[in-house]
Amino acid sequence: MIRLFNTLSGQIEVLAPADASSFRMYACGPTVYDYGHIGNFRTFCHVDVLRRALLLEGLKLRHVMNITDVDDKIIRNAAQAGVPISEYTKKFERAFFEDLDALTVAHPEVIARATENISTMVRLIQRLAAQGYAYRTEDGSWYFRISRFPEYGKLSKKDLSGMADGARVDVDEYEKDSARDFALWKAPKPGEHFWQTELGPGRPGWHIECSAMAMEYLGDTLDLHAGGEDLMFPHHENEIAQSECATHHTFARHWFHVRFLLVEGRKMSKSEGNFFTLRDLLLKGYKASAIRMLLISVPYRQQLNFTFEGLAGETAAVDRLRTFHQRMMSAPRATETNRELLAETEVCLRGFRAGLENDLNTAEARAAIFDLVRAGNIAADAGAVSEENAAVILETLREFDSVFAVLEDRDSAITKFALDWAEQEGRLDQAAPEVIAQQGLSDERIQALVEERTQAKRSRNFARADQIRNDLAGKGILIEDSKDGVRWRRK
RNA sequence: GGCGCGGUACCCAAGUGGUAAGGGAGAGGUCUGCAAAACCUUUAUGCGCCGGUUCGAUUCCGGCCCGCGCCUCCA
Structure with missing residues (x-):
């Protein structure tokens, strides 16, 4: 049984589905306007770790993730690039999933794109309007009336009662009733892409998409x-307001929030020069598996300080x-089972499970x-x-890896993928020279050199043997x- | 200012009212032609500071210092 911190209650709670047939979870996905960074x-x-831990518990999962494929940044960037927003977002959505694959993040059961669920959002807004929770402003936008939802702030523990309505309204906002009221539907600005709907022309606000799609695919709660x-x-907070006012049911029983990471002790930002996409790191020669390991090794509620020293570690x-893992697969087998090792293995397996169950203490x-x-x-x-010892240990490692997912070595292929991408995008100059050199060597070529070295060693020509080894070491x-026998691997 | 989180060895980091997991790095050793890998040994009388409670506190309470996050679309 997994015990997990719930932001809503502020307590650690046993995690169990309301309906045993499946665990229904929703995770906010990316806005596909650029390449994802390591903070994303x-x-x-960590959501992947949660997912995998739930599967390990034997639960059936229905996990929905949205793709925000329309918003201000997308509209702006697509216009700059001079392409339709769908073309623009498709590129970054593909890149996003490539990155998830590189990090061995499993795909959710359902991917929900905002632009493919507009009518669901419109219906939800109409439902809110019918009950007096939504109102239309002069320009044709729709807003949610926060004053109608007394529980507003219960997730983030904010007391908004002290904030007087209309105390400070941005000048560029059309007469909202309250500064805190948020957009459900945005009327189009001239030249902007819009959908013609029963609400009038426009596009959805950001928050409404998650409420609408979560409930569409997972039910009210x-x-x-x-x-x-x-x-x-x-x-x-806005999702809760919209959803609970529409349905009068609890929207989500458990809220799971992952803390931000720091990079070299500072908040990651482009202006600090410590902003890294996954692809940046791959081109520098860091392995995807090491990046995943670093990202998940510090528990999700703890701030992670991402450093290059840590990554090397x-x-x-x-x-x-x-x-x-290799050794346990191939080590010579003793005839008699090592009872002590058997017991130690059991203790480790229990420790592993206990860690996960303890608020996903990775x-x-x-x-x-x-x-x-x-x-x-x-x-x-x-x-x-x-x-028997080996079998039990391997089984334990399998269980470990069903959550951590780092044992299989796909790193070289992933790095190659990143290099191919960089070449296509004209970014090869961002790749480290050693990375390019290493990828230039085929497995066959390396194998041939390794064999030449073995021959040299056999004839006690250690100078030649060491030369080959050093050359290869220089290329990682x-x-x-x-x-x-002799093993080789890419560093 | 409001709300929240944290300060544990060179770095990352777990943890408990009874005396400090784990990873990396460093040092010494075994093995090796030399390396690498692996293994062994070693690196915090100490857990931000000051008080208090207690037989006993890093762990509980109070105060202080420092760092970080959120507080209008940034994961």
Whole structure:
């Protein structure tokens, strides 16, 4: 049973679906106006961890994520690029999913695009209007009347009663009744793309899309709603207001918010020069698996300080796990089962599960797995790993990886993908030279050099052997000799 | 100003009223032609500061200092 912090109640609660047949969750997705940055992906990775942990609990999932494919930035950027917004958003939506795949983030069961659900939003707004929660302004926009919803602020714990209506109204807003009232439907400005609907011409406000689509695909009450911490207010607060006023039911039973990350101790921002997209890091030669590991290793409610030193550390940590995984698959088997190791494995598995169940404490969960790595290595060094031991350890690693998803080495292919993309986009100058050099070497070429080195060693020509090894090392290829033969891998 | 989170070794970080997990980095060792990988040993009498409660506090309470986040569309 997973215990998880609920922003709404401010407490840690046991997470269970209202209806046992499926766990219904909604996670706010991206606005597809640019490439995603590592801050975005920290949130998506942690939602992915939640998703995977729920599956591990044996729950059936129905997970919906929206794609915001119309908003001010999109309209602006598409106009600048001189392309229709659909063409503009398609490009970044594709890039977004490519990035999710690189980070092994599983896709939700349902992807809901705002532009494909306009009529659902219109109906929701009409429902609100019919009950007096929405009003139309002179320019043809529709707003939500916050004063009609006394519980407004219950998620973000804001007391808005002290804020007098109309105390400070932006001059460019059309006569809203209150400064806090938010747009449900925006009348088009000249030249803007719009939908002709029963509400009049225009496009949806941002908040309404999540309410409308969440309820369309999941019903009036969700088991859980997720997003970055910044969305808590006003976005999620507004979603609650719209949804609960329309249906008079609880909108989401549990609210899950992922904290922002810092980069080198500072808030990530373009002006600070510490703003990184996933693709930036891949071109610098950092492995996708290490990035995922770093993003999820600090528990979701904790601020993560993303540093390059930390990233290098996680690269080593992932390597260590993979090396251990390989070793457990191939290590010579002892005839007798190591009871002590069996017991240690059990303790580690329990520790792993306990960590996850404890408010998704990924740091605690992964510590248990590293305990297993040590125990397994010690036993393997002593030749005391039986078939049964190996099987149980491998099963534990499988369970670990069903959540962490870092053991399979797809890094080289992902880096190659990023390089191909950079080439197409004319951004190859952003790639680190070593990365380009390494990718220029095919597996076959490396294999040939490794064999040449082995021959050189056999004839005790260590100078030549070391030269090959050093050359390859300079291109990020590591050679490891072992009793079972020579292994090589891309650093 | 309002609301919230945090300050644990060189870095990241878990954690508990009874004496500090884990990862990385560093140092020494085993192994190796040399490396790498792996393993062993080692690195906080100490958990921001000051008081208090307690047999005992890093863990509870109070005060202070510092950092961070949100407070109109940024995950």
